[in-house]
Amino acid sequence: AYPEGFAPGYINIKKVIVDSNQVDYEIDDTILKVKLDKAFKPKQKLTLTFEFETQIPPSRGRFGYGQNTYNIANWYPILAVYDEKGWHKEPYYSMGDPFYSEVGLYEVNIKAPKEYTIAASGSLNQKRQENGQVIWSFATGLVRDFAWIASANFETKEADVGNTKVKSYYIKGNEKYGQKALEYGKNAISFFNEHFGDYPYSDYSIVAANFFIGGMEYPNLVIIGDELYGPGEFLEYVVVHETAHQWWYGLVGNNQIDEAWLDEALAEYSTLIYYEHYYGKRVGQSIYEQLILNSYRFYEASTTPGPILRHLSDFTDWMDYSATVYNKGAIMLKDLEARIGKYKLHEALKLYFKQNIYKNATGEDFIKALNHVTGTDWTDYIYSWLKGTETLDKAA
Ligand SMILES: [Zn+2]
Structure with missing residues (x-):
């Protein structure tokens, strides 16, 4: 990705100001830690100002x-997510989309x-x-990045x-x-x-x-x-996939380091139903078989893939990542569609969207919406797909 020779980019933090006082900070890889004078309580507000310079690399x-x-x-420096697990201080990974953030204006x-x-x-x-x-x-309106x-x-x-x-x-x-x-x-x-x-x-x-x-x-x-x-x-496939991410990743966020499937498999499935809607069932099915099913089978023939649900650092390469997270993730959703019907699955996606808009959701939230709409508990089914390593013929 460096057509004109390697040159690194950088971000150089020059000053950090809390309210109106310049403060000390520590930098560890991509994490910048600001030390506040006193504890920061829920609902309290403060203003953080960063002065920084960046170099844009030829990449x-x-x-x-x-x-x-x-x-x-x-x-630019973005606020790390703080939740019941504490601060999410993940470094950058060269695979997947190693991002996780809250919404802001x-x-x-x-x-x-x-x-x-x-x-x-x-x-x-x-x-x-x-x-x-x-x-x-x-x-902007409420968005999780700029x-x-x-x-x-x-x-x-x-x-x-x-x-x-x-x-x-x-x-x-x-x-x-x-x-x-x-x-x-x-x-x-x-x-x-x-x-x-x-x-x-x-x-x-x-x-x-x-x-x-x-x-x-x-x-x-x-x-x-x-x-x-x-x-x-x-062109069409990629535009539709990325547009689906406006819903899955954008409006309903998720931790893309821990649960990449949650936005990627949903974006792939959304792309497939777009094709079915605009071009008919046969075209939709053939896109599914060519780009997803056969692509995964081909990968499976050459290696023993790991499970869909893995931390970003546990994927061996982009091939491994896309075959399991995108392809096998979408195969799971197609299998689910065959079991509960398109209508119920789409109702579940609607509910998942409505319940989690502007928040960060987890796989549990997806299962909750699915269970609510179908009146059946799909927890074991979803996790056996997410954590399983059987070949497709045995899984389906
Ligand atoms: Zn994607």
Whole structure:
């Protein structure tokens, strides 16, 4: 992912201020610990100010740049989650999406040279000129992260779906596929609105970027690798998968380090039912067989896969991660669908969404919604899929 040679990026913290006092802090790998003078009680408020500098590396990753885009994601200090298990002080992992956060309201001002267009989480409130540069002011609803992509070569197309403006940012000259990305995103939002619950935000952006691994989800914004903007079925698949993450990861959060399946398998399953809805049962089934079932069987033929439910650090490589978390996770949901019917499973997803919107959910919350809708206890069934290592023929 370093086409122009390796150069590291960094974040250099210069100052931390609590309310109006500069304070000491410790940094251990990616964790910054601020020492408060006195205990911080529930419902108490304080203001933390960070002054920092970052270097954007020449890398087609979440934080880096390529020929056409600056990808500015996971770029600022974010509050670690504190729950009944205490602080979640996980380091960064090079596999999966090693992120876990709470929702918050963001106001972000970005100053950029005037030839740049900026796609970002939230909504653009204002754009003003200052000394030949442009200041873009964004504000968000309740979201769990803020990402932005800048390019001097963006063109855009947009369309309304419900109360949301869907925008497609594509690299100049690729209008045909920029338009297609817009259609796919629009159809996905409209279908998921109806099936899971309404998307509450006023903006959603599908953004083409120099990106090394297909797509990546952020609140109100998804990154789509620009090499997918061409013939082939993957542009639609990736746009729909990342759009499904607006519900599973975005609105209903989860610990993606401990329970990656919870957003990935749900996003895969959501993509499959999108295909069935728009293209019919046969196409849906063939996408399922080609991209998920056969893909997993192929992996299973070459090795003995570990269980779906593993900590991110326990996966051996991306192949292992995607075969078990995405593919086997979706196979479990298809098996469940065959047992309880599509209608009940979709009712369970609706309930899971309604009960956990803006929160962080766990596998237990998913099972709770499922049990409630079906009147049956699925705990053992789900955990035998999640923790089992039998081959597919024995599991199903
Ligand atoms: Zn995903």
